[in-house]
Amino acid sequence: VAADPFSAPLTEKLVGIVGEAHVLTDPSTTAAYEIDWTRRWRARARCVVRPADTGEVAAVLAACHKVGAPVVPQGGNTGLVGGSVPRGGEVVLSLTRLNNLEPVDEVAAQVTVGAGATLAHVRAHVAAQGLDIGVDLAARDSATIGGMVATNAGGIRVLRHGPMRRQVVGVEAVLADGRVVQRLGGLTKDNTGYDLVGLLAGSEGTLAVVTRIQLALVPVPRVRVAALLAVDGIETALVIFSRLRRLPSLEAAEIMWADGVGLVCRHTGRPPPFAESYPAYLLIECAADDDPTEMLATTLSWTHAVHDTAVATDRQDRERLWAYREHHTEAISAVGVPHKFDVTLPLGALAAFEQEVRSHVAKAAPGAQVILFGHLGDGNLHVNVLGPPPEDETVDDVVLRLVARHGGSISAEHGIGVAKAQWLHLTRSEADRAAMAAIKHALDPRGILNPGVIFPSRGAGGGQQPS
Amino acid sequence: VAADPFSAPLTEKLVGIVGEAHVLTDPSTTAAYEIDWTRRWRARARCVVRPADTGEVAAVLAACHKVGAPVVPQGGNTGLVGGSVPRGGEVVLSLTRLNNLEPVDEVAAQVTVGAGATLAHVRAHVAAQGLDIGVDLAARDSATIGGMVATNAGGIRVLRHGPMRRQVVGVEAVLADGRVVQRLGGLTKDNTGYDLVGLLAGSEGTLAVVTRIQLALVPVPRVRVAALLAVDGIETALVIFSRLRRLPSLEAAEIMWADGVGLVCRHTGRPPPFAESYPAYLLIECAADDDPTEMLATTLSWTHAVHDTAVATDRQDRERLWAYREHHTEAISAVGVPHKFDVTLPLGALAAFEQEVRSHVAKAAPGAQVILFGHLGDGNLHVNVLGPPPEDETVDDVVLRLVARHGGSISAEHGIGVAKAQWLHLTRSEADRAAMAAIKHALDPRGILNPGVIFPSRGAGGGQQPS
Numbered sequence: 044v045a046a047d048p049f050s051a052p053l054t055e056k057l058v059g060i061v062g063e064a065h066v067l068t069d070p071s072t073t074a075a076y077e078i079d080w081t082r083r084w085r086a087r088a089r090c091v092v093r094p095a096d097t098g099e100v101a102a103v104l105a106a107c108h109k110v111g112a113p114v115v116p117q118g119g120n121t122g123l124v125g126g127s128v129p130r131g132g133e134v135v136l137s138l139t140r141l142n143n144l145e146p147v148d149e150v151a152a153q154v155t156v157g158a159g160a161t162l163a164h165v166r167a168h169v170a171a172q173g174l175d176i177g178v179d180l181a182a183r184d185s186a187t188i189g190g191m192v193a194t195n196a197g198g199i200r201v202l203r204h205g206p207m208r209r210q211v212v213g214v215e216a217v218l219a220d221g222r223v224v225q226r227l228g229g230l231t232k233d234n235t236g237y238d239l240v241g242l243l244a245g246s247e248g249t250l251a252v253v254t255r256i257q258l259a260l261v262p263v264p265r266v267r268v269a270a271l272l273a274v275d276g277i278e279t280a281l282v283i284f285s286r287l288r289r290l291p292s293l294e295a296a297e298i299m300w301a302d303g304v305g306l307v308c309r310h311t312g313r314p315p316p317f318a319e320s321y322p323a324y325l326l327i328e329c330a331a332d333d334d335p336t337e338m339l340a341t342t343l344s345w346t347h348a349v350h351d352t353a354v355a356t357d358r359q360d361r362e363r364l365w366a367y368r369e370h371h372t373e374a375i376s377a378v379g380v381p382h383k384f385d386v387t388l389p390l391g392a393l394a395a396f397e398q399e400v401r402s403h404v405a406k407a408a409p410g411a412q413v414i415l416f417g418h419l420g421d422g423n424l425h426v427n428v429l430g431p432p433p434e435d436e437t438v439d440d441v442v443l444r445l446v447a448r449h450g451g452s453i454s455a456e457h458g459i460g461v462a463k464a465q466w467l468h469l470t471r472s473e474a475d476r477a478a479m480a481a482i483k484h485a486l487d488p489r490g491i492l493n494p495g496v497i498f499p500s501r502g503a504g505g506g507q508q509p510s
Numbered sequence: 511v512a513a514d515p516f517s518a519p520l521t522e523k524l525v526g527i528v529g530e531a532h533v534l535t536d537p538s539t540t541a542a543y544e545i546d547w548t549r550r551w552r553a554r555a556r557c558v559v560r561p562a563d564t565g566e567v568a569a570v571l572a573a574c575h576k577v578g579a580p581v582v583p584q585g586g587n588t589g590l591v592g593g594s595v596p597r598g599g600e601v602v603l604s605l606t607r608l609n610n611l612e613p614v615d616e617v618a619a620q621v622t623v624g625a626g627a628t629l630a631h632v633r634a635h636v637a638a639q640g641l642d643i644g645v646d647l648a649a650r651d652s653a654t655i656g657g658m659v660a661t662n663a664g665g666i667r668v669l670r671h672g673p674m675r676r677q678v679v680g681v682e683a684v685l686a687d688g689r690v691v692q693r694l695g696g697l698t699k700d701n702t703g704y705d706l707v708g709l710l711a712g713s714e715g716t717l718a719v720v721t722r723i724q725l726a727l728v729p730v731p732r733v734r735v736a737a738l739l740a741v742d743g744i745e746t747a748l749v750i751f752s753r754l755r756r757l758p759s760l761e762a763a764e765i766m767w768a769d770g771v772g773l774v775c776r777h778t779g780r781p782p783p784f785a786e787s788y789p790a791y792l793l794i795e796c797a798a799d800d801d802p803t804e805m806l807a808t809t810l811s812w813t814h815a816v817h818d819t820a821v822a823t824d825r826q827d828r829e830r831l832w833a834y835r836e837h838h839t840e841a842i843s844a845v846g847v848p849h850k851f852d853v854t855l856p857l858g859a860l861a862a863f864e865q866e867v868r869s870h871v872a873k874a875a876p877g878a879q880v881i882l883f884g885h886l887g888d889g890n891l892h893v894n895v896l897g898p899p900p901e902d903e904t905v906d907d908v909v910l911r912l913v914a915r916h917g918g919s920i921s922a923e924h925g926i927g928v929a930k931a932q933w934l935h936l937t938r939s940e941a942d943r944a945a946m947a948a949i950k951h952a953l954d955p956r957g958i959l960n961p962g963v964i965f966p967s968r969g970a971g972g973g974q975q976p977s
Contacts, residue, residue, distance in 0.1 A: 150752075150857060195701050206699065208708070209676070222941040230854045232673065232888045233919040234662050234712050235937055236926060236964055237946045241675070241708040245701050285617075291758070387697045390617060421699045452700040459703060470702055474689035478953060479704045485952035486945060497703055 053112055057092050057134070060102040065140075067091040076117060076135045077128055082380050083433045084125030084461065088115070088135040095140050097215060097223060097254040104252065104491075105221025107134055113494050116248035118190025119161060121182040123383050124460025126247050126496045127190065133494075138189050141254055144168045153212055153229050155257040158189025165258070174260040177204025181369040189253050195245030197456030199295045199328075202288075202420040204261060206456065208244035213257035216243055219487040227257050242482075247458045248493040250486045264292070264330035268339060269361040273321035273351040277419075278394045280325045283349070284419055286342050292331035296420035297368050299324050303375075303414045304367050310374035316367055317351045325419065326368050328361070371416045371425075380433045381414075383462075384426040386446045387455040393422055396449050400442060404428055407441045423455040443469060459497045467499065520579055524559050524601070527569040532560040532607075543584060543602045544595055549847050550900045551592030551928065555582070555602040562607050564682060564690060564721040571719065571958075572688025574601055580961050583715040585657025586628060588649040590850050591927025593714050593963045594657065600961075605656050608721055611635045620679055620696050622724040625656025632725070641727040644671025648836040656720050662712030664923030666762045666795075669755075669887040671728060673923065675711035680724035683710055686954040694724050709949075714925045715960040717953045731759070731797035735806060736828040740788035740817040744886075745861045747792045750816070751886055753809055759798035763887035764835050766791050770842075770881045771834050777841035783834055784818045792886065793835050795828070838883045842894045848881075849905050850929075851893040853913045854922040860889055863916050867909060871895055874908045890922040910936060926964045934966065 058066045067073045068090045078085040089112070094100045107114050113133040120127050129135055141157035147169050148154065154174075156165050162183040166176055180186060180198030190196075192214065196207040204210070213227040216239075226240055243251055274280050277298060284296050300323050308315055316324065329335040336356065343349065355361040375381050388396045397415065404413050411430030417423050428438050439462075443453045447469040454463055467476065480498060484490075525533045534540045535557045545552040556579065561567045574581050580600040587594050596602055608624035614636050615621065621641075623632050629650040633643055647653060647665030657663075659681065663674040671677070680694040683706075693707055710718055741747050744765060751763050767790050775782055783791065796802040803823065810816065822828040842848050855863045864882065871880050878897030884890050895905050906929075910920045914936035921930055934943065947965060951957075 195705075197699055197701075201699060206701075208705065218941065218945060222944075224942045224945055225939065226942070228917060228919065228937070229856065230889065230919045230922075232664055232668060232854045232885075232890050232922040234664075234673075234921045234923055234925045235919055236934060236943075237717075237949060238662075238675065238708055238712055239942070239945060241705055242949075245705055250704075387699045389696065418699075422697065423699050450695060452695060452697045452702055454701045455697075455699040456701055458701045467703060470695070472692065474685060475691045475693070475706070476703075477689070478685060478691055478706060481952035482704060482709075482949055485948035 053106060053110055054090055056106045057090065057103060060106065061092055061094050061099050065093040067093070076120065076137060079123070079125055079128045080121055081123055081376060081383060084128050086129045086131040088129040089132050091135040091137055093137045093140050097141070097217065100136070100252055100254050101217045101221045101223050103136060104217050104219060107491055108220045108489060111489050111491060113491050115493055116193065116252045118159065118187030118193070119182065119185040121186045122190065122194060122460065123385065123457045124454070124462035126194070126458055126460030126493065130461060130495045136252065138187065138252070138254070141189070147172050147174065147260070148229065151229055152260045153257055154260060155227060155255055156188055158254050158256060159187050162186050162188065162191065169260055170263065173263050175263045176258060177210045177261045178207050181372060188256050188258070192244050192253050192256055193246065193248050194458045195456070197418065197421070197423065199297065199418065201418065202296060203294045208241055210258050211240055211244055211256060212259050214240050214243055214253050215255035216251040216253045218251050219489065219492050224251070227255065229257055231259070245458070247460065247496050249483055249496055250492065252492070265332045266334040266356070267328065267330040267361065268336045269326065269328045269355045269364045270339065271316055271353040271364045271367070272325040272327070272349045273317055274323050274325055274348060276323050277397050279348045280323060280419055281390065281393065283325060283343070283346055286345060287327060288420065290329060290335065290338060290342060292329040292335040292338070293327065294330050295326070295328040297326040297417070298419040299326070299368055299371065299416040303371050303416050306374040306378065306414065307367055307370045310377050311366065311370050313366065316353060316364070319351070321350050324367070326364060368416065371414070375414055375427045375429065379429045382428040382431060382438050384442050385423070385455050385457040386426060386451050386453060387421060387423045388446065388449050388451040390422045392449040392451065393424070396445065396451070397424070399445055400426055403441050403445055404438055408438050411438065421455065439466070461495050464495065464497060464499045467497065520573060520577055521557055523573045524557065524570060527573065528559055528561050528566050534558040534560070543587065543604060546590070546592055546595045547588055548590055548843060548850060551595050553596045553598040555596040556599050558602040558604055560604045560607050564608070564684065567603070567719055567721050568684045568688045568690055570603060571684050571686060574958055575687045575956060578956050578958060580958050582960055583660065583719045585626065585654030585660070586649065586652040588653045589657065589661060589927065590852065590924045591921070591929035593661070593925055593927030593960065597928060597962045603719065605654065605719070605721070608656070614639045614641065614727070615696065618696055619727045620724055621727060622694060622722055623655055625721050625723060626654050629653050629655065629658065636727055637730065640730050642730045643725060644677045644728045645674050648839060655723050655725070659711050659720050659723055660713065660715050661925045662923070664885070664888070664890065666764065666885065668885065669763060670761045675708055677725050678707055678711055678723060679726050681707050681710055681720050682722035683718040683720045685718050686956065686959050691718070694722065696724055698726070712925070714927065714963050716950055716963050717959065719959070732799045733801040733823070734795065734797040734828065735803045736793065736795045736822045736831045737806065738783055738820040738831045738834070739792040739794070740784055740819070741790050741792055741815060743790050744864050746815045747790060747886055748857065748860065750792060750810070750813055753812060754794060755887065757796060757802065757805060757809060759796040759802040759805070760794065761797050762793070762795040764793040764884070765886040766793070766835055766838065766883040770838050770883050773841040773845065773881065774834055774837040777844050778833065778837050780833060783820060783831070786818070788817050791834070793831060835883065838881070842881055842896065846896045847900045849895040849898060851909045852922050852924040853891055853893060853918050853920060855889045855891065855913065855916050855918040857889050859916040859918065860891070863912065863918070864891070866912055867893055870908050870912055871905055875905050878905065888922065906933070928962050931962065931964060931966045934964065
């Protein structure tokens with residue numbers, strides 16, 4: 044970094060834009076921005092810049108663009124694919140100061156917020172009007188709306204409301220060269236050119252930096268009921284889900300196994316959910332204005348495959364059940380640095396994949412521990428492999444090829460980041476990748492935005508046009 | 511056209527690809543492809559090519575790309591903004607032979623169909639499984655799924671299910687140079703690079719030619735009830751709608767006025783809906799598994815502003831009510847060649863806009879007739895102006911500037927086409943248009959796909975990169 048001739052003048056320029064207090068270069072202050080949540084991805088930044096508003100973001104990007112300095116946008120840094128931490132020498136553009144919450148538009152059921160606002164803050168802000176965001180996830184206290192848009196976050200309610208892209212009515216975004224695009228009309232019907240809003244959602248900070256987001260809100264249902272069902276395994280869980288999915292009130296259908304629940308209990312000191320231990324657990328939640336408990340009970344009465352059931356209606360009891368699911372990520376990270384795979388399978392291939400992923404990993408990395416959990420209703424499993432060293436990619440290759448063979452997606456909701464860039468070709472053809480690279484080059488011709496993310500090697504995304 | 515040195519060899523090449531019977535050059539056979547539904551847009555094509563499958567589409571585009579011959583993709587030719595007919599000398603690429611219907615995937619509630627299949631055919635195909643498409647519109651017998659994706663069609667159920675983009679799970683598309691991109695995994699959760707599927711939806715044939723579409727299907731509700739309410743005007747209709755929108759069963763809330771209904775009655779020979787005539791009519795439809803009639807009646811019992819009501823539950827009666835709404839377009843076209851504007855306003859600005867558009871047009875074009883109708887729940891009005899000659903754009907300018915002034919969209923659901931390209935700047939900033947032009951250039955560097963559509967002048971969209 045010291046050898047970079049642009050380094051000193053750029054940092055000075057950035058100080059001029061955001062103020063000295065908001066350009067961090069000392070390792071003691073930059074460290075938290077330079078390592079990801081899993082501790083698998085870590086590198087030094089050139090500096091960390093913390094702009095206060097869209098104007099400052101625009102000025103920062105214009106300055107970086109001018110000298111071709113690479114930039115890594117960062118929200119709550121809760122990503123799991125290495126997409127929000129430096130690969131070495133980039134400017135980390137932290138958006139957390141853009142946390143403004145604008146008044147809720149009750150007629151339109153919309154709200155516009157800064158990219159740096161956390162999910163939890165925005166939910167609390169709109170709750171006063173009886174409204175909520177359609178997406179929820181365990182990292183809600185840290186994850187920012189901007190990061191959730193950039194990664195098209197999924198979470199536990201995709202079943203009912205779709206992923207983050209579907210909640211986004213409009214954005215304000217800064218292009219690589221510092222120009223600002225605003226689409227904040229709030230109109231749900233608007234066919235005026237290309238869907239830039241949808242394109243930026245899920246582009247992982249490689250096409251533009253989103254600074255403000257206009258969200259469609261959903262009403263908060265009056266009654267919410269969660270149920271934890273002890274079952275023999277994923278096949279039973281799928282049979283039960285196939286009945287439950289007809290309930291319009293169904294919001295979540297999550298699966299976990301005995302080993303993961305055991306880890307959570309050890310990590311958090313919680314008692315196990317039932318007196319006996321069972322092979323797998325299906326956690327479901329329904330929400331409606333009319334109490335859905337009876338309809339849920341009726342639907343479940345058809346099956347004899349549930350060994351035990353815990354039902355919770357009040358908030359505290361529901362949170363107690365959800366804790367078994369939501370503490371999985373941190374309980375796993377407490378054991379070691381996992382290889383994480385966030386994959387979707389067609390529902391019909393899910394049971395076979397579960398068996399095969401366990402046996403294939405056991406063969407490729409003897410002694411490795413495989414912890415599975417995920418969003419059953421979306422066919423979305425989180426595969427965590429503990430044991431192999433972080434830099435060994437044998438297991439990554441085995442798991443992702445297996446997913447592709449079953450017609451699945453190598454990234455359900457976390458994105459490609461740097462973690463999966465080299466496997467993108469498994470499910471995206473050459474023509475498809477060339478089309479994406481052409482779009483990347485069109486919007487970021489110098490390739491400064493999050494290089495190394497999505498496209499296999501640094502700069503590759505910025506340099507290729509379809510021939 | 512005759513002076514074009516590439517003309518003869520290209521046509522021969524196209525004959526070699528699709529067969530002589532499917533390259534039309536004789537005016538008697540090409541005429542139907544060269545004029546749009548409103549009769550406002552009309553020009554000669556170089557030829558009309560009717561490929562049978564994706565392979566032939568790819569070969570046709572590769573041939574056209576090689577010589578830089580412009581191509582206008584065409585589906586059912588029911589578009590209303592001149593986007594699917596030639597501007598003069600293009601190859602019209604008719605997709606109607608790609609009308610294959612693949613088996614319904616009942617577990618995933620999805621179906622994959624050819625771009626040329628009509629909405630009505632696909633709906634009939636999936637109805638056997640108790641499924642339907644979330645989008646419906648009056649042109650269902652002619653409009654093709656490919657055209658509906660290309661224009662992100664809206665229609666009468668956006669309120670409940672969103673526009674066409676939301677129904678599309680995957681596409682197969684041919685890029686300008688003939689390369690084929692396939693995203694037909696059918697996974698609802700898939701964050702593997704940019705959302706090309708969503709980007710192509712609404713791109714009006716300017717980025718690629720969609721050849722196959724994978725659609726998410728919705729269950730057919732057991733009971734459906736329509737009601738026609740006679741009211742004093744749009745303000746009353748909006749008050750009623752603000753109550754109705756809380757009903758989860760609400761699928762449609764349409765508005766029309768006495769003059770439009772009068773035209774429909776004269777054109778179709780139908781009796782008027784009620785014994786007396788009223789200033790405006792609100793047509794609503796609810797659908798659910800549990801009969802929504804009582805809930806609808808209860809919700810409406812709060813208002814005293816409804817002068818008369820007709821309720822219909824069986825199909826024939828419902829169709830009788832819907833006929834007043836659905837025959838508007840053809841009844842207007844029977845009178846003359848209208849200037850058509852398909853605009854969204856924020857709900858709060860809708861009533862003011864209605865008054866102002868009438869008075870502004872009366873001033874700009876004395877004697878012109880203004881017929882309004884539309885999708886009240888989406889803030890989406892169809893403004894039809896009869897009287898000024900088709901080529902006079904005074905009225906267009908007045909109406910679209912008024913829309914922009916109220917924070918609306920100059921195209922709610924029809925798209926920009928050629929009709930509104932010169933007004934795109936009213937609601938899309940320079941940076942925004944430059945970003946769109948850069949994407950256009952990235953995917954279609956020679957600018958052969960639907961030139962003149964979306965971007966103001968022929969070729970402009972293909973030639974500009976952000977500086």
